[in-house]
Amino acid sequence: MQGAGGGVATAAVALGVALGKRVYATSREQWKRDRVSELGAVAVAPGGRLPERVDVVIESVGEPTFEHSMKCAAPGARIVVCGATGGHLARVDLRRVFAMQLEILGSSMGTPAELGELLGMCASGTIGPVIDSSFAFEQAPDAFARLLSGELFGKVVLEH
Secondary structure, eight states: OOOBTBHHHHHHHHHHHHTTOOOEEEOSSHHHHHHHHHTTOEEEOTTOOOSSOEEEEEEOSBTTTHHHHHHHEEEEEEEEEOOOTTBSOOOOOHHHHHHTTOEEEEOSSOOHHHHHHHHHHHHHTSOOOOEEEEEEGGGHHHHHHHHHHTOOOSEEEEEO
C-alpha cells in the first residue's frame, strides 16, 4: 500500500491487520512510518524494495507511486486504485501488466454487503478509524488547514 498516513491508507492498514494479513506501507516521512508500524504494518521507505511481492496493492496516491506499486505486485496480483492524491495520469508499462497477469481495479468503495461487514467489524470493536485530530464545527477552517498541512496521520474529525 502506498502513502501511509492519509485517511485511505491508514484505514486500509488497520483493516488488513485486523484481518490477519501481512501489510506493507510506505511513507516519505519517518514519523509516519513509525506510526504505521505501531498499527501492525511493516513500514517501507518510498521506492524501497519489499521483502516479497504482494497479492494485493492498495494504490491511493497515483502518478508518483503507481510504477512502484506495479513492481511490488506478484504474478496474478490485483492493484486496487482508490485515489489519485498525487496525480491522476500514471504511466503504465503494459508489458508488465500482461507478463505478470496483473489486474488493475478501480474502486471508490465496496459492495453494500461489504459495507455491512465493515460496519459489523466497527460495531464489534474489531476495527475503528485512525483519528488524527478532532475539531469543533466552529473550527472548520482549522480542520481544513490541518488537512492541507500534510502532517496528518488518519482522519480529521469535524464534530457537529
